[in-house]
Amino acid sequence: MPSPSQPETNGGATKRVSRRRKTAHLKHVPDRLALREEIRDRCYQICEKLDKSRPLSKDEMEKIVRRLLADMELSESYVGWTMVIMASAFWRDQVSAIPPERRLFLLPHCLKHAEGCPADYDQFGLDCKTCGACSIADYRTQAEELGYRVLVAEGSPIVMKILVSGYVDAVVGVACLNVLEKAFDKILLAGIPCMAVPLHSSDCRNTSVDEQWVFDMIHLPHREPQQKTATYVHLMRAAQEMFEREELTRLIAPQRQTEATAHAKLADLPNLDPIGATEQLAIDFIGRGGKYSRPFTTLAVYDSLTGGHGTTANGAAHVAEYSDAVKRGALAIETFHKASLVHDDIEDDDEYRYGEPTVHRQFGISTGINLGDYMIGLGYRLVSREVKTLGAGVVAKIVDHLAEAHMRLSEGQGAELMWRDSASKELTPIDALKIYALKTSPAFEAALHCGIALAQTTEQYREEMRKFARHVGVAFQILNDLKDWLGDSDNKLSAGNDIIGGRPTVLWALALQNLKDDRKAELIQVANAPDLTAHAKIQRVRSLYLEGGVFDAAEQLVEKYRAKAEEIADGIEPESFRRLLYYLVDSILETTDNHKPTIVIPTTTLEFPLAAPTS
Numbered sequence: 001m002p003s004p005s006q007p008e009t010n011g012g013a014t015k016r017v018s019r020r021r022k023t024a025h026l027k028h029v030p031d032r033l034a035l036r037e038e039i040r041d042r043c044y045q046i047c048e049k050l051d052k053s054r055p056l057s058k059d060e061m062e063k064i065v066r067r068l069l070a071d072m073e074l075s076e077s078y079v080g081w082t083m084v085i086m087a088s089a090f091w092r093d094q095v096s097a098i099p100p101e102r103r104l105f106l107l108p109h110c111l112k113h114a115e116g117c118p119a120d121y122d123q124f125g126l127d128c129k130t131c132g133a134c135s136i137a138d139y140r141t142q143a144e145e146l147g148y149r150v151l152v153a154e155g156s157p158i159v160m161k162i163l164v165s166g167y168v169d170a171v172v173g174v175a176c177l178n179v180l181e182k183a184f185d186k187i188l189l190a191g192i193p194c195m196a197v198p199l200h201s202s203d204c205r206n207t208s209v210d211e212q213w214v215f216d217m218i219h220l221p222h223r224e225p226q227q228k229t230a231t232y233v234h235l236m237r238a239a240q241e242m243f244e245r246e247e248l249t250r251l252i253a254p255q256r257q258t259e260a261t262a263h264a265k266l267a268d269l270p271n272l273d274p275i276g277a278t279e280q281l282a283i284d285f286i287g288r289g290g291k292y293s294r295p296f297t298t299l300a301v302y303d304s305l306t307g308g309h310g311t312t313a314n315g316a317a318h319v320a321e322y323s324d325a326v327k328r329g330a331l332a333i334e335t336f337h338k339a340s341l342v343h344d345d346i347e348d349d350d351e352y353r354y355g356e357p358t359v360h361r362q363f364g365i366s367t368g369i370n371l372g373d374y375m376i377g378l379g380y381r382l383v384s385r386e387v388k389t390l391g392a393g394v395v396a397k398i399v400d401h402l403a404e405a406h407m408r409l410s411e412g413q414g415a416e417l418m419w420r421d422s423a424s425k426e427l428t429p430i431d432a433l434k435i436y437a438l439k440t441s442p443a444f445e446a447a448l449h450c451g452i453a454l455a456q457t458t459e460q461y462r463e464e465m466r467k468f469a470r471h472v473g474v475a476f477q478i479l480n481d482l483k484d485w486l487g488d489s490d491n492k493l494s495a496g497n498d499i500i501g502g503r504p505t506v507l508w509a510l511a512l513q514n515l516k517d518d519r520k521a522e523l524i525q526v527a528n529a530p531d532l533t534a535h536a537k538i539q540r541v542r543s544l545y546l547e548g549g550v551f552d553a554a555e556q557l558v559e560k561y562r563a564k565a566e567e568i569a570d571g572i573e574p575e576s577f578r579r580l581l582y583y584l585v586d587s588i589l590e591t592t593d594n595h596k597p598t599i600v601i602p603t604t605t606l607e608f609p610l611a612a613p614t615s
Contacts, residue, residue: 027177028077029200036210039082042068043089050090052227055191057582061086080177084198087188088217093225094193098170100222101147104162106173107136108152108199139174143218148172163192164236172217174209175199189586191231191311195220232296232583234315235303239296242327243287243334251324251331252286252378254279278374285371286338289354293588294337294447295330300580301451302326308576325389329398329454332382333447336402339375340409340443342368347417348501376406394453401449405442412439419504425524429513429557432506433474440480441473444588461572468568468581475561475589478554481505485542485551496538499527506557507550514548562589 030036046064050056056064065082069075095103140150149168151159162168170193173184180196187194197213241247256276299322303310309318344350345358346368352358360368383398390398415435419427448465484498484505498505512520526532526540545551562585569581 026077027080028075029081029177029198030074030078033210039068039072039074039078040085040089042072043082043086044092047086047089047092052090052093052225052229054230054579055188056087056090058083058185058189058586061090080181081198084177084180084184084196087184088195088197091188091193091195091229092220093227094229095170095172095195096220096223097225097228098193098222099147100143101149102169103148104159104168104171105139105143105148105150105218106159106171106175107139107150108175108179139214139218142215146218148218160186163187163233164240166237169233170194172196172220174214176201186587186590189583190233190236191229192233193229228313230308230311231315232300232311232580234319235300235310236292236296237316238310238319238322239292239299239330242295242331243292245283245287248287248331249283251328252283252382254283256280278371281371282375282378285342285359286335286375288356290334290338292334294333294443297444297447297584298330298333298451298454299326301448301577302330302454304574304576304580305452305455305457308574311576323389325386326454328382328386329390329450330447332379332398332402333443333450335375335379335382336406336446337443339372339379340413342372342375344413346372347413348497348503350497350501390454391456394456397453398450401446401453405446408438408442412436412442415439416504420502425508425512425527427504427509427512429506429509432504432509433557435504436474436477436506437470440477441470444473444476445469464568464572468565471561471565471568472585472588475558475565478506478558478561479589481507482551482554485545496534496541499538499541500534502527507545507554510550510553511545511548514550514553515544519544519547558589 030039046068061083062079065079065086066076068086069078069082136152140152143150149162151162159171163171171184171187172195173180174197176199180198184194184196195217197209197217200208200210242251254276256279299319300310302322303319309315312318341353342359345353346360346365349360350358351361358368359371379402380399383395383402387395412435416439419425419435445466448469449462452461452465481498485496485507497503498507511523515523523541523544526537526544529537532540565585566582569578569585572578572581
């Protein structure tokens with residue numbers, strides 16, 4: 001039997017037990033300082049015995065925490081709080097290994113006094129430098145004196161961007177449990193050193209914190225750890241660096257670049273040389289935003305099947321030695337994806353992409369179609385010209401995977417367009433899921449297979465990766481449907497786009513399946529009503545979706561497909577590849593506790609004012 005501090009394992013890696021559920025009842029904070037200190041001390045005792053060569057998964061950590069609370073005869077309501085403390089104990093040595101000037105200190109708005117706070121909000125958060133009304137200014141002053149980068153923003157999504165961009169290597173923070181769960185989960189999963197002190201309440205108004213804990217965390221001395229923990233941050237940074245303008249241009253090796261077009265952007269279209277314009281506009285669009293999850297996947301699969309050295313302490317130096325052929329293979333995946341986005345935006349007549357007007361809205365449909373076509377050809381060229389480096393067999397495999405993904409994506413998009421333009425709006429959940437499997441999964445599957453091919457392994461993973469990609473892709477698309485009702489600042493900026501655009505979704509199919517006949521008829525009538533405003537249409541459809549239990553049913557489907565993907569990963573060897581698949585499931589299928597659809601007003605994307613990262 002495993003010790004109380006060590007989770008059960010399966011071939012060196014914990015077998016996943018999906019247990020996603022509502023967790024509000026697990027987020028109570030112990031109300032006595034003595035009890036909080038006792039739990040914290042026990043967490044540090046347990047972590048001293050743990051293997052720190054790899055990050056703990058959430059399932060592993062929860063299992064350890066539940067044993068701890070059971071041993072102390074404490075309520076499970078402390079699980080969420082204790083997991084934050086356990087994670088901080090686990091990562092303390094790794095944070096200590098990072099000098100203060102390479103650490104980010106994240107502070108919350110809610111330590112300010114709710115009434116009468118003299119500090120103003122600016123575009124980068126709360127301006128506390130000239131204010132002394134609460135402890136935020138004290139923390140900030142001490143942290144900045146030590147060299148920290150400080151950000152006062154509530155669980156800002158910009159944190160991951162700052163980390164991947166190379167500005168900092170560790171994060172310490174103060175926040176309520178809800179914010180910590182959203183802001184830190186992905187950071188911890190990626191193996192990025194992180195510590196946090198939870199606030200005493202989650203209402204984020206006039207709350208308090210264990211101040212001595214915060215000061216101790218800020219003043220954590222810089223020293224080398226006994227054991228380095230594996231991290232994906234080097235591979236994430238490598239994926240992002242490929243899309244910086246200079247490196248992207250080098251890898252693409254433009255054929256028609258001139259001095260005038262070297263730094264051209266879409267906005268410069270009217271003034272560009274007509275012959276070289278398409279090439280330069282493609283380079284601009286390929287490098288314009290996105291999370292680069294597909295090229296990261298290709299690089300990470302390649303790394304996991306060639307020794308996993310990119311996740312070690314010296315991972316940055318190892319990844320820097322990857323050949324241009326490997327980088328171009330990963331780049332090709334994103335190039336195809338970007339081409340599909342341009343064409344998809346035209347077919348759906350979407351207004352925004354990456355927070356800016358879509359290509360066809362700026363420059364017309366003809367230019368948009370042509371730009372997408374060019375990027376498809378560019379994607380194939382990036383791979384086809386690497387025969388000398390990779391060998392004809394590897395190139396043929398990659399091109400075959402890309403071609404298959406391209407065709408299946410077009411089949412899925414074609415099915416969606418035929419449904420959109422048909423008179424009948426009948427759709428079953430299984431038909432919606434088939435469309436998703438065709439439209440969303442192929443690009444992810446191609447990213448996996450390209451990494452496998454670049455590693456020059458056998459075909460042993462072909463069937464497993466097809467199933468894994470299908471499960472993850474379908475779940476991702478369902479989550480995307482749900483985001484459509486929340487608004488999504490990373491992509492499209494307004495809610496309810498799928499209803500307005502008349503696109504088939506599993507939400508629509510579930511509503512038709514679950515609603516009574518009269519409500520079903522009303523749903524179809526409302527969606528097709530030409531005289532209703534977009535706002536009125538969305539509000540009524542939202543009400544019917546809620547009545548039909550659509551959002552909860554969709555979340556259950558996400559968890560079903562998540563579990564299927566994890567089951568596939570359970571049987572994958574080597575262990576480094578299996579862990580990567582678990583990480584992809586967790587990071588791609590990010591969920592919140594509860595989807596509450598709202599109408600979202602577009603907001604401006606904020607940038608973090610930092611100097612260029614050090615080498």
